[in-house]
Amino acid sequence: MPVRYWPMQNPIAQLRREVDRLLSGFADAVPGGGVLAGVLRGQPAVNVWETADALHVETEMAGVKTDQVDISVVGDQLTIKIERPDVSQEGVTYHRRERPVGTFTRVITLPTEVDADRVEASLCDGVLRIDLPKAEAARPRKIPVHVGK
Amino acid sequence: MANETITKTPAEQTVTAEETRSGLFYRPNVDILEKADELLVLADVPGASREGIDIHFEDGQLTIHAKAPRRHENVEFLVHEYGVGDYYRTFRVAETIDAANITAEYADGVLTLHLPKAPAVKPRKIPVKA
Numbered sequence: 052m053p054v055r056y057w058p059m060q061n062p063i064a065q066l067r068r069e070v071d072r073l074l075s076g077f078a079d080a081v082p083g084g085g086v087l088a089g090v091l092r093g094q095p096a097v098n099v100w101e102t103a104d105a106l107h108v109e110t111e112m113a114g115v116k117t118d119q120v121d122i123s124v125v126g127d128q129l130t131i132k133i134e135r136p137d138v139s140q141e142g143v144t145y146h147r148r149e150r151p152v153g154t155f156t157r158v159i160t161l162p163t164e165v166d167a168d169r170v171e172a173s174l175c176d177g178v179l180r181i182d183l184p185k186a187e188a189a190r191p192r193k194i195p196v197h198v199g200k
Numbered sequence: 201m202a203n204e205t206i207t208k209t210p211a212e213q214t215v216t217a218e219e220t221r222s223g224l225f226y227r228p229n230v231d232i233l234e235k236a237d238e239l240l241v242l243a244d245v246p247g248a249s250r251e252g253i254d255i256h257f258e259d260g261q262l263t264i265h266a267k268a269p270r271r272h273e274n275v276e277f278l279v280h281e282y283g284v285g286d287y288y289r290t291f292r293v294a295e296t297i298d299a300a301n302i303t304a305e306y307a308d309g310v311l312t313l314h315l316p317k318a319p320a321v322k323p324r325k326i327p328v329k330a
Contacts, residue, residue, distance in 0.1 A: 065279070068279075069281070096281035096282040097279055097281055097282075098272075098277055098279060098280055098281060098282060099277065099278045099279035099280075100272065100275045100276060100277050100278060101276075101278055106278075109271070111246035111247060111282060111309070112246065112309070113244035113245065113246040113308065113309035113310045114242075114244065114308050114309060114310040115308065116308065140233070143233045143234060143235050143240075144233070144234040145231065145232065145233055145234075146232035146233070146234060146239075147230050147231055147232040148231050149229035149230055149231065150229045150230065150231050150242060150244055151229075159279075162278060174308075176246060176247055176248065176249070176308065176309045177244070177245075177246030177247065177308050177309015177310065178246050178247045178271070178309065
């Protein structure tokens, strides 16, 4: 089997992504980092897995309605945009305020070509699942061997 | 001073029974708002099933336990940034809560708890008889 180089399977790239994501959480603690903080905090974490004929992307986003999610596929880039409106009320005391608000965008580079027209997404109990069927060219194909004459 | 009250403090050890919990638990992010007449708790528990949510209030201690069923078996992840598991979190609520009237709703992965405050005990003046 040929070894294919996929950015998603490269452990160094994975580690780097992970560290970037973790560090983005610290933007809150940086004085004056207010603009960054709102953008980076609460960036959705994703799980990606693969089956023979599709890629599957899943992300958890509690409290988000279907009209607050925007998904687009351009080439091998999947973009998930989530809007969490700030519903804070005046005149109430907050004892905890951990749930993120704001607009978050996550761009994922897909390891294979997908059929953008057949991408499906569903949202259930705060879990968004996107099914991306692989493009015909990226699917495994069984090649029959004929008996030579 | 005169405003000292005599109260019995329940012993911590006897109040909460230790639970034998297996597996990994996640701590849900929460917002806790205090309004004039109630405390509002919003907890993010994405993936939790409505039937698997267990809310417990006892002696000023609020416990949220939400079961989240596994969604993928035998899957090899290309990117794995979060795990799926039950949610568990406990709070000690300082305000006096009307425990009988606590209500909960669940929608879109968010658990909303309404904890109405108990009617405040009114100060009373006790006249001294001759």
